[in-house]
Amino acid sequence: MHLVPATDAQKAERDALTYTEWGSLLTPEAYAAREHRLRAHAWSRADMRTWLLCAEDGAVLASCETFRTRSFLRDADGARQPGDSFAIASVFTEPHLRGRGHATHLMDLLAAELARRPRAHAALLFSDVGPRLYARSGYLPQPAWDWHLPPSPTPPPDVQALPRASGLGPVLARLRPPEDAFSFWPTPEQLDWHLERGRIYAEQLGRAQPPSLGAARGTDTLVWSFVAKSNTLVVLWFDARSPESAHALLDAARHEAHLAGLERVVLWEEPGLEPLLATHPHARRVARPDALPMVRPLRPEVARALEPASGLPSGLPSGLSSGLPSGLLHVPRGLWV
Numbered sequence: 001m002h003l004v005p006a007t008d009a010q011k012a013e014r015d016a017l018t019y020t021e022w023g024s025l026l027t028p029e030a031y032a033a034r035e036h037r038l039r040a041h042a043w044s045r046a047d048m049r050t051w052l053l054c055a056e057d058g059a060v061l062a063s064c065e066t067f068r069t070r071s072f073l074r075d076a077d078g079a080r081q082p083g084d085s086f087a088i089a090s091v092f093t094e095p096h097l098r099g100r101g102h103a104t105h106l107m108d109l110l111a112a113e114l115a116r117r118p119r120a121h122a123a124l125l126f127s128d129v130g131p132r133l134y135a136r137s138g139y140l141p142q143p144a145w146d147w148h149l150p151p152s153p154t155p156p157p158d159v160q161a162l163p164r165a166s167g168l169g170p171v172l173a174r175l176r177p178p179e180d181a182f183s184f185w186p187t188p189e190q191l192d193w194h195l196e197r198g199r200i201y202a203e204q205l206g207r208a209q210p211p212s213l214g215a216a217r218g219t220d221t222l223v224w225s226f227v228a229k230s231n232t233l234v235v236l237w238f239d240a241r242s243p244e245s246a247h248a249l250l251d252a253a254r255h256e257a258h259l260a261g262l263e264r265v266v267l268w269e270e271p272g273l274e275p276l277l278a279t280h281p282h283a284r285r286v287a288r289p290d291a292l293p294m295v296r297p298l299r300p301e302v303a304r305a306l307e308p309a310s311g312l313p314s315g316l317p318s319g320l321s322s323g324l325p326s327g328l329l330h331v332p333r334g335l336w337v
Contacts, residue, residue: 201226214236220245
């Protein structure tokens, strides 16, 4: 078995096969158009690849995609040193080929390939099949919790909308990076990739998009996107430092969901957020059944940054320390692929 990058023709062939897995709400033609359009997006053009695990006779056994994303690793002096991490998406094995270890072999070969990149830090994926499959290839699971909030017709006071016309560059400049020993950090193009998905579904399904990119209150910021599959306003990035700001920004999201006719607001939990959210009268904490974040270090320095810390809370998986007291990484929804 060997790993090869897919040609454009092979990408189209995989799209036809994966439609039944990820094409809900769209026709096969619309799904193919979605995939073509997402590959043409600026973030994808920067370094998005489709990989094939092939048998010796060239037959395709499994496939996946990778997207290059920014990450930072603190050095001995505490300075944030930039590098490259890789978000892995669309891991797929045809039904008649499953149960033979092809996905695991694909992940192992892919990690070796990515580790050869000179600035490689880590690989990040979001498992819909639980942690066991990817743990075999050295991926460390992160807890997966959501916070759900209902729409609200009432706009909160003292919150400013972030207009679409301003673009994501100024919005990202407002966000404060985490203090983790290791962290992922998006570009404006990476966050806009999520908005592009929302634009595609809005056009295909005749749905209204959220009027704004997000909301701001003082120095605190929330960025959101429309997800048609779940009819939700999903928070891509959440940067709030007080319960008052957290509640106000979430209430702005609830109002935006109301304006767009969406069913709920969904926020992925990150380290340190629970105390800010638990007192919101309409917020409900829910275990997330899919999109489980998992991280595989690609160099020893990152592995050391992810080693367990003393005093790790009981009941959490080992291997998750990032220098935070809780030993967890910040993995917001804006990193999902």
